[in-house]
Amino acid sequence: MKRRLVLIGLVVLIIVGGVVAYAGWINHNVNPPEVRETPQPVPPAGHAPGQDKGCGITRTGTGYTFSWLHVSSGFIMDDKNCIVTLKGFNWSQLEFGNGIGGSQKTRISEDALAWYNQTFQMNVWRIPLNATWWNQNVEVPLAGMRYQDWIQQVVKWSEENGNYVILTKGPQFADPPCGKGIKLCPTQNQGQKDIMHGTAGPEVQTTGRYIDPALTMWSSVARLYANDPAVLYDSWNEMQGIDDQTWWTNTNKLISAIRAENPHSLIFLGGPNFKGNVNALVQGTVPDFAQPDLVYDFHVYDGFKGAYQSKKCNSPLSYIWQDWPAHADEQVGFAQQHGKAVIFSEWGGCNDLDNYHQAIIDYARIHHVSLAYYDETNVAIRSNGTYQLTENGLKVQAAYATL
Structure with missing residues (x-):
């Protein structure tokens, strides 16, 4: 009898165990366990999904009005609590060469700015300045005006086309723009050349150690545009070759100089390594910046070297692109979790490879990262007075329409 009861008990246990195991298998395969993701900043109250497009800028019967932008919970916001994703291009060569954008194909003009705005769904231009040219208000021969007036003209054209303008501090050499009787067209690294030739001191370097210019x-600039919400400030293009403490100290001084004249506008800043990362902050070498309305700026290139459309390409390999998206998550996550917004103010380049391009666009869409393509010459060519989109341009045109 006892053996029979024991046998029956064993049979029952086997049946129950089988039922439990089968139920567990069903639950795991039909209802798989929830995947835990790294917490992301939540848009502030009042922001509706899909509300981003058109935020910050309002078209009127006479032009455009711009909202003052601020940073909240890791996002750029307008005065109606709507997330603003800036997207646009760099227009280089206003800080070296002839000061108006190089050859006829790349010359900045009212018509050129209008063409880009009609062709791309964009809302920002990033414009570089030569600090010494601004301070000395040099003559720009091919523009027919002084440098400060010329920059103000470009800003005005940009705003008239419905764009915010990020003014970024570039070189600080004294060689004037070329044109007419001035034969030397200074290069972007003219300051370093002048040091090597013994015609200038270390103050012309752009490492970020010498910041007085x-x-x-x-x-001067922040005072001029103190009441203009469309003008934004990128404190320094690419600091490099300096220690973390010098970077942190001098960046704070640059922020203070801008804030003394303009307490409202966004200020952009990047790390001490060509804006590759802010590891000095992530690793706690120096404290995080405490000022409000800051945007952490990264330059993201894929390291492509070769030729594209008969043009030689030599892009750096950025820290954020290495081990994608791990480094991006690290840098962007730190910024947003510490109340800073994020921009990739230089990305793209000569050959914008498909996997790189799509990764940047998808990441920007998910994390509300602003984008400024480098540069306008890599998305269009000008021939016989008309512009045509390159392969890169077609990609960017489609991508910006989705952001």
Whole structure:
């Protein structure tokens, strides 16, 4: 009898165990366990999904009005609590060469700015300044006006086409723009050349160690545009070759110079390594910046080297693109979790490879990262007075329409 009861008990246990195991298998395969993701900043109250397009800028019967932008919970916001994703292009060569954008194909003009705005769904231009040219208000021969007036003209054209303008501090050499009687067209690294030739001191370097020309420029620029919400400030293009403490100290001085004249606008800043990362902050070498309305800026290139459309390409390999998206998550996550917004103010380049391009666009869409393509010459060519989109341009045109 006891053996029979034991046998029956064993049979029952086997049946129950089988039922439990089968139920567990069903639950795991039909209802798989929830995948836990890294927490992301939540848009502030009042922001509706899909509300981003058109935020910050309003078209009127006479032009455009611009909202003052601020940063909240890791996002760029307008005065109606709507997330603003900036998207646009860099227009280089206003800070070296002839000061108006190089050859006829790349010359900045009212018509050129209008064409880009009609062709791309964009809302920002990133414009580089030569600090010494601004401070000395040099003559720009091919523009027929002084440098400060010329920059103000470009800003005005940009705003008239419905764009915010990020003014970024570039070189600070004294060689004037070429044109007419001036034969030397200074290169972007003219300051370093002048040091090597013994015609200038270390103050023309753009490492970020010598910032007096930039402090003077920003005080003047921020005072000029103190009441203009469309003008934004990129404190320094690419600091490099300096220690973390010098970077942190001098960046705080640049922020203070701008804030003394303009307490409202966004200020962009990047790390001490060509804007590759802010590891000095992530690793706690220096404290995080405490000022409000800051945007952490990264340059993201894929390291492509070769030729594209008969043009030689030599892009750096950026920290954020290495081990994608791990480094991006690390840098962007730190910024947004510490209340800073994020921009990739230089991305793209000569050959915008498909996997790289799509990764950047998808990441920007998910994380509300602003984008400024480098540069306008890599998305269009000008022939016989008309512009045509390149392969890169067609990709960017389609991508910006989705952001």
